[in-house]
Amino acid sequence: MPFNHEIADAIEAFKPEVMSFHFGLPQEDLLKRVRSWGCKVISSATTVAEAEYLAERGVDGIIVQGIEAGGHRGMFLSDDVNTQVELETLLKQIASRVDVALIAAGGIGDGHGVKAAMENGACAVQIGSAYLLCDEANTSSLHKAAIEHAAKTQGHTALTNIFSGRPARGIVNRAMTELGAMNPHAPAFPYATNLMTQLRKESEAIGMSDFSPLWCGANITACRKISAGEMTLALMESVPHDNNYE
Numbered sequence: 191m192p193f194n195h196e197i198a199d200a201i202e203a204f205k206p207e208v209m210s211f212h213f214g215l216p217q218e219d220l221l222k223r224v225r226s227w228g229c230k231v232i233s234s235a236t237t238v239a240e241a242e243y244l245a246e247r248g249v250d251g252i253i254v255q256g257i258e259a260g261g262h263r264g265m266f267l268s269d270d271v272n273t274q275v276e277l278e279t280l281l282k283q284i285a286s287r288v289d290v291a292l293i294a295a296g297g298i299g300d301g302h303g304v305k306a307a308m309e310n311g312a313c314a315v316q317i318g319s320a321y322l323l324c325d326e327a328n329t330s331s332l333h334k335a336a337i338e339h340a341a342k343t344q345g346h347t348a349l350t351n352i353f354s355g356r357p358a359r360g361i362v363n364r365a366m367t368e369l370g371a372m373n374p375h376a377p378a379f380p381y382a383t384n385l386m387t388q389l390r391k392e393s394e395a396i397g398m399s400d401f402s403p404l405w406c407g408a409n410i411t412a413c414r415k416i417s418a419g420e421m422t423l424a425l426m427e428s429v430p431h432d433n434n435y436e
Contacts (some may be wrong), residue, residue: 193329194312198223208232214240214266215247233265237273238283245288252288254281256296258318260347260407262358270359271349271372278310285311301428317425318408324418331339332399338363341352341410350390353386353403355379361410365389 191197193216199415201209202223209224211233216224224231226420232251235241241252255264256277256413268272275283277296285292294307295316307315322329322337329337339345340361349357350371356379389401406413414421 193220195223202227205229210234210253212262212264212266215244215249223246227333235284235297236263236280237267238276238280238287239283240265240267241288241290243267245290249290249311251291251293252284253293253295254284254312256280256294257349257375257406258297258359259295259320260354260359261405262354263349265357269357274349274357281307281310281312297407297409297412299409301425301430303409304425304429319405319409320412320414320425321418321421322406323413323415324421325416326418330383330394330402332394332397332402333404336363336399336402336404337410337413338415340406341413345410347406347408347410348387350403351376355382356406358403359407361404361406363402390400417433 193211198220202345203310205227206229208230211231215221215233221231230250232253233244233249234253234255236255242253244252253264254277257274258277259420265274277294278327281292281294291314292312293314294312295318298307298315299320304315321327323334327363338430344363347359348362348366348371349359350366351357352369352371352373353366355377357372360366377385393399393401418422
């Protein structure tokens, strides 16, 4: 659901210190309202052009989303997936063009990944997929099983638009293989979700994830079956000690 005044009404009483947006920024009057709360604003960029767009509008931070990242791409200036590049390249490009705090996202699962991101211009990292198997995660049992199976069998992820109508990265399954991961006939967002949900429900009811969106980043083996706290501590401890990134 797009951010609107109704949602802002529900949030305003909490006066959040930070708000993060995906798929660009809300309209100017809404953005002004959010800033009136004293709120820091960050948003995702998947290209240099998107980063420059966000910087020109005064965001406090940019989440640099490399193509390795799981889930939906934050693309908002173009729907051409050929514009999407890996995190290392994107970080370097954006760091050289904008003077805004950069948060790296995509394929980071250990301290060496954190260090590399910092060396390429990030001041922080955002890690998502690595936590999908953690005890506290709401990841479904079918989704967890698919991640574990992919990790053991060298399965892989790919960008797909068939589950929602927007490009997103997930574990390759039957639907992606038979329909084509990026299908030009997929209904526009969010209508593809409505159609795929019918197949998904029937499939999941018999214990199959053939038609489920199994969102996950490219670094599948970074996912671990431990608590989120243990994962976070492990990530901190794995950061090489020849720097100040901790």
